[in-house]
Amino acid sequence: MNRARVSGINLTMDTHNQDIFDGLAAMDDADTVRISVCGTCIDCSNAGEAGIGAGARLFEKMTEARDGHPCRDVLQIEKIRCLMACTEGCTLTIGARGKMKYLLGRLEPSDDLVEQVLDFAAMYAASPSGVTPNHEWPPLLAPHFIGRVPPCEPNDPGWEDDGADL
Numbered sequence: 001m002n003r004a005r006v007s008g009i010n011l012t013m014d015t016h017n018q019d020i021f022d023g024l025a026a027m028d029d030a031d032t033v034r035i036s037v038c039g040t041c042i043d044c045s046n047a048g049e050a051g052i053g054a055g056a057r058l059f060e061k062m063t064e065a066r067d068g069h070p071c072r073d074v075l076q077i078e079k080i081r082c083l084m085a086c087t088e089g090c091t092l093t094i095g096a097r098g099k100m101k102y103l104l105g106r107l108e109p110s111d112d113l114v115e116q117v118l119d120f121a122a123m124y125a126a127s128p129s130g131v132t133p134n135h136e137w138p139p140l141l142a143p144h145f146i147g148r149v150p151p152c153e154p155n156d157p158g159w160e161d162d163g164a165d166l
């Protein structure tokens with residue numbers, strides 16, 4: 001096992017993970033991951049007035065961090081309006097054509113969290129179904145997953161939800 005530094009944090013890179021990140025170099029536009037950040041979330045921590053604009057700040061931080069991320073070429077970030085999970089703000093979705101889509105929430109625009117969202121998005125990009133083993137997720141992210149939505153037409157029709165991966 002070796003360790004690699006990806007987007008400012010140390011990730012444990014076993015052979016499987018190394019293959020994932022190496023494989024990103026072979027991707028084309030069809031593999032682009034779309035990260036949709038709710039720009040209208042007003043509060044990440046129930047802090048009232050102090051939280052106003054938090055979603056917009058998260059979008060700005062995500063965009064800045066993406067520009068310095070090694071997988072930036074396959075990560076597209078957009079700012080959208082309400083994802084209808086306002087009580088769990090700040091929120092964003094991670095999705096791609098034909099893949100499981102994820103909704104994350106309770107996010108604050110901190111450097112570590114933003115970088116780990118991008119690292120997860122890179123793992124997601126390398127997965128044909130979008131499903132990744134939860135024991136390989138960046139460590140800060142687990143409490144932020146709110147939901148997932150299956151694709152209408154999966155890229156990987158052979159994938160079965162056997163409960164092993166999320």
Ligand code: FES
Nearest residue numbers: 038041082083086
């Ligand atoms: S305002 Fe962000 S989820 Fe509703």
